[in-house]
Amino acid sequence: MPEITRRHTLCAAAAASLAVTPLARSAAQPAPPAPASVPPVRTTAPLFGAKLWTLPNGLTVALVENRRAPVVAQYLYYAAGGGEDPAGRSGVAHFLEHMMFKGSPNVASGLLSRRVAREGGNDNAFTSRDVTAYYQQVEASRLPMIMAMEADRLEAALIPADELESERRVVLEERNQRTDSNPRARFQEAFRAALWGPQTWAGRPIIGWADEIRATTREDLAGFHSHFYAPANATLVIAGAVGEAEVRALVDEHYGKVPAREVHRRNRAAPPTAAHEPRLTVREPQAREALLLRAWMAPSLTTPKAEQSLPLEVLAHLLGSGQGSRLHAALVETGLAVQAGASYDSEAYGVTEFMVYGVPRRGVTPERLEEAANAAITTLLQDGPSDAEVARSIRQMSSGALLALDSFGAAPRMLGGVLAIGLPADVVEYWPARLRAVTRAQVIEAARAVLGGAPNTTAWLLPEGA
Structure with missing residues (x-):
């Protein structure tokens, strides 16, 4: 599971x-x-x-x-x-x-x-x-x-x-x-x-x-x-x-009778300073549709730039979370893609990634879709999101907290995952209030720091012959 x-x-x-x-x-x-x-x-x-x-x-x-x-x-x-x-x-x-x-x-x-x-x-x-x-x-x-x-x-x-x-x-x-x-x-x-x-x-x-x-x-x-x-x-x-x-x-x-013993703490290598392969194209005979992925190395709540994490969550939502998002408007509503979105999860130990994706509509070339996706991101970096976009994303994201209370498995999974990576329970307990404190300026700053300059890879999955 x-x-x-x-x-x-x-x-x-x-x-x-x-x-x-x-x-x-x-x-x-x-x-x-x-x-x-x-x-x-x-x-x-x-x-x-x-x-x-x-x-x-x-x-x-x-x-x-x-x-x-x-x-x-x-x-x-x-x-x-x-x-x-x-x-x-x-x-x-x-x-x-x-x-x-x-x-x-x-x-x-x-x-x-x-x-x-x-x-x-x-x-x-x-x-x-x-x-x-x-x-x-x-x-x-x-x-x-x-x-x-x-x-x-x-x-x-x-x-x-x-x-x-x-x-x-x-x-x-x-x-x-x-x-x-x-x-x-x-x-x-x-x-x-x-x-x-x-x-x-x-x-x-x-x-x-x-x-x-x-x-x-x-x-x-x-x-x-x-x-x-x-x-x-x-x-x-x-x-x-x-x-x-x-x-x-x-x-x-x-559990109290289990003897204490020495434990080896995590000792991961520092993240790379550049993408291993900035560009990747994979042709698959079994693939039925093309897929664009692009990801940037990004901070999490456990890195020195943890202050960017919640703004990046808001950014991922307004950029690529369904209808009303920037990528949906630029790619899906224009007929270039059948799917488009973005994802980011701040609850990771060490660096993580901010990802965008798109599935082109049949007949749309990879080059055309990628150009449109890049243009949407560039516009966002230049002008920033509107106050209304930020407020809408925060409102939609924080309202989901009420749904979590109805799920029996939500509390142990949410709290356990946070505590196990060394973060306090308050990260979960007061997440909606902390999210509502995110400002448009913070979203712009985080977007420009990550999407504007972090190491990244762009990759295409293409059906054979495409």
Whole structure:
């Protein structure tokens, strides 16, 4: 199941991003700024009112009480994802995610999922660039059961050697279905490698290059677990019909007994100063339609230029979020494209990307579409958006916060993803108020800094013969 960030949840009505989604189971990078760099905004009530505390062994715990249904969700996030894969072993974080279901000292291989299913619940996991997370959703009285099993594999995972090859085949088949058999997915993978470099932490596919998946050993997986799967590198989020006193007692009972141990913190290489390939053209016999992608390297909430992040979110919305956006008007309404949009997500560990895309209408040449897209961006950079455009985008984006409150899985996914990359819960809790403080001048400044000068790659996927 794909990871859901705060922006994905709150802006669900926006145009779908064409970036490759995180994978589900079937010089050093700058550290995140101190929480003081994201000052709390307390002029409105928090979205979820989460309660946070830390155990003596270093585990961070967040509780969101929600009594609307007699159910509870448990999410355990590790601050390590595909970006932490060792050199030459892309896909290790994701491969380990699979092997974490193969048993722990007191839970046999596959038993965790079977127990959850017998209770009428569900469980799964996902790996993104920045995190690996495991979750269960069950009837509230079954919380002790899922806590005991999750704490058991936090403390130790078996990673049985006799199940390694069968699971490797599962991972390779997942890659085949998700990427190798899909011309657009292959193109997206090549595009990311062109922007960042195929062996950089940002340019490697989260699922891994096929030859490196085949070369991964049990020692690689055990080493990743030893380095990153420790209480001090984990965030536990509990949401549902359960009170604070009960949760504190259960957490102490099950997670509190997991010994503290040394953890390897992220140590990513500095981002490149130029795109690996500024331009890429891929011709695919299986492609049915052309696709334009262009992405710029961009700051996130965990970089020194974090102040540009919220203005960039507003920029992405007004530039390419459906009807009324600049790209829709310039490309779709003029008959040049059948789809056009923009995407940006500030909740990343380190540099991220700001992307625009377009699918030309049949008969429209790639050159004509690209020229029109570039002209729309140039006009925006020269003149800036209007006050009305900025206000409209902020209004539409912040209204999505109300929808998030109705989704049972929103709180643990939104809060867990933020806490696991070192940001404070206020990033989520007071996001609408902070968004409403963004000004037109800030949007213009961020647009010119990123779209006007950051390293970028332009790429075309073309049907063979086009």
